[in-house]
Amino acid sequence: MQAPALAAHRFGYSETSLRAMQADPRGWVQVQFAADRQDPTPFDASGLPGSASALALSAELLQALRQPGETGAAREARQRLRALNAAGLQRRWQHIITTEAPVAERWVQFWANHCCVAATKLAVAGLVWPHENEAIRPQALGRFQDLLRASTLHPAMLLYLDNAQSIGPQSRAGRRRERGLNENLARELLELHTLGANDQFQGGYTQTDVTETARLLTGWTVRLRGDGLAGFEPALHQPGPKTILGRRYPEGPQALDLLLADLARHPATARHLALKLARHFVTDDPPAALVEAVAARFLASDGDLRATAQALFSHEQSWRTEHRPKFKRPEELLLSAHRMLKLPISPQQLGATSQALLAMGQAPGRAPSPQGWPDRSEDWLSPDALLKRVQWAERFAQDHADAADARLLAPLSLGSDLGAATRLQVERAASPAQALALWLASPEFQRR
Numbered sequence: 001m002q003a004p005a006l007a008a009h010r011f012g013y014s015e016t017s018l019r020a021m022q023a024d025p026r027g028w029v030q031v032q033f034a035a036d037r038q039d040p041t042p043f044d045a046s047g048l049p050g051s052a053s054a055l056a057l058s059a060e061l062l063q064a065l066r067q068p069g070e071t072g073a074a075r076e077a078r079q080r081l082r083a084l085n086a087a088g089l090q091r092r093w094q095h096i097i098t099t100e101a102p103v104a105e106r107w108v109q110f111w112a113n114h115c116c117v118a119a120t121k122l123a124v125a126g127l128v129w130p131h132e133n134e135a136i137r138p139q140a141l142g143r144f145q146d147l148l149r150a151s152t153l154h155p156a157m158l159l160y161l162d163n164a165q166s167i168g169p170q171s172r173a174g175r176r177r178e179r180g181l182n183e184n185l186a187r188e189l190l191e192l193h194t195l196g197a198n199d200q201f202q203g204g205y206t207q208t209d210v211t212e213t214a215r216l217l218t219g220w221t222v223r224l225r226g227d228g229l230a231g232f233e234p235a236l237h238q239p240g241p242k243t244i245l246g247r248r249y250p251e252g253p254q255a256l257d258l259l260l261a262d263l264a265r266h267p268a269t270a271r272h273l274a275l276k277l278a279r280h281f282v283t284d285d286p287p288a289a290l291v292e293a294v295a296a297r298f299l300a301s302d303g304d305l306r307a308t309a310q311a312l313f314s315h316e317q318s319w320r321t322e323h324r325p326k327f328k329r330p331e332e333l334l335l336s337a338h339r340m341l342k343l344p345i346s347p348q349q350l351g352a353t354s355q356a357l358l359a360m361g362q363a364p365g366r367a368p369s370p371q372g373w374p375d376r377s378e379d380w381l382s383p384d385a386l387l388k389r390v391q392w393a394e395r396f397a398q399d400h401a402d403a404a405d406a407r408l409l410a411p412l413s414l415g416s417d418l419g420a421a422t423r424l425q426v427e428r429a430a431s432p433a434q435a436l437a438l439w440l441a442s443p444e445f446q447r448r
Contacts, residue, residue: 003319005417010326010448011281011313012102014336016404018415026319032104033141033309041100045133048091049084051155052229054126055222057081062122081126085119088129089364090350097339107309108132108140110280114273115151115193116372117160119365127156128365144273144303145264148193149257152185153230155222161185161370168218168238181238186213188370194263196272204268205245212242216255264303270295276375277312283323284376290317325447327377330360332448333389337396337440340413341403356395360388377447390441397437406435414444 001010007025008015021028031037057080064074099105112132119125135154139147151157158164166182167174174180190205190213191197219237222230232253242249247262249255263269274295278286297311312318328336334357338345345353354364361380367373374380410426411418422442429435439445
C-alpha cells in the first residue's frame, strides 16, 4: 500500500476517497494525536446507561431467575438489559462510521481490546460498553498508568476476572467464609495488561508474584447493593505486606497505586505494549527497530499514550510499503464498509448486523478470553471464515446496491493500490450489486 491508502485503510477504518490525505498522509494521521487538537466529532455518551444502571439490571435479572420458571419479571429485565447493550453498541458503531478522527478511534479500540472484558457471564452482561466509555475512552490519550487503574478498578473488570469475590484467607471475612483467594485478575494484570508472557521481554514474574498480586488486590470489590461502583473493603483484604517482583508493598488500598506505577514503568511492559501496537497497526511481524523505538518513547514519556502514538505513526517503518498487509477482523471489515459508503447503522439494523458478525466469527462484546480478539491475520484466515465473508459481501451488496457505484468507488477509495484484476472484475460486473459484492470480497478490501 502507498502512504495515502495506509493512512486511510490500515491505520483507520477506510475512507470513501483518498483526497483528504493525498497531499500529506502522515500529517493527516499525526494531527489526530496532536496535544492541542479538539476532536470535531467527540464520542457522545450522553443518555447512555452507565455501569451502575447495568449492574442494577443484572442484579434484578439474577433475582428474577431464581424464581421457578421464566417469569414475566425475568423476561422484562432481560429485554431491558438487551436494550441497554443495544444503545451502547449502536452509539459506538455509529461513532466509528462518522468520526473525523478514525485513527484515534482505532487507538481507543486497541486499548479496549487490550484491557478486555466480555459479556460471558450475567454480572458483566451490560458492562462491556460502559467499561469502554468510562475506563478506556477517557484515558486512551493520557497516561498508561491511569488507563490501567481505571480499567482494573472498573466494576466490569472486577467482576469479569472474579476479583470482586476474592477474599484474603487471613482477612476478617476470610476467617469466617469458605471462599478464598482468586488469582484471575492478578494473573491477567501481569501477563496480559503489563509485563507480558513472552520470555524475550524478560518480564520475570513467577507464580509467587501472581499470588502476592492477588493478595494485594483483595478488598477491591463492587458494591452491588449500593451505588454499583468499585470500592475497597478492608474486611476482605489480606493483612500484611506483599512482595512482588522483589519490591515490598504495604497493607491496604494504597498498595495498588504503587504496584500499578511500578508495572507501568517496567521495561517489559513497554516492550510488550510496543509489540502489540506495532502488530495491530503495522504488520503481524513488525520490525524490531519499530518496536524498540515505540517502547523507548513509552518509557521516556512515563507512559504518555499520546506521545507513544506519535512515536508509532511518525516512525519510518510504520509507512514502509513492503510490510505484509493485515487481514481485517470481521467487525473492522463490516464497519469499514459502512464508513466507506457513509451508511449509518440504525437501531433497527443492529440485530441483523450483530448476526452478520457472529456468522463471521466475532460476536460483539463477547471476546473468547481475557486476551481479547486475536490480532494476527492467520487467526481469521480459515476456508470457512473466507466463505462466510464472501457470503456477507453478497448479502450486504444486495441490501445496499443503490448506496454507491463500486465501479467508481473502488478506485476513488484505494487509488493506485487497486489491483488490475480486481478493477477489471468490478468494471465488468453485470449489476451494481454484483460490482459492490466483488469489491467488498476482494483481497484489497478484505485486507488493510
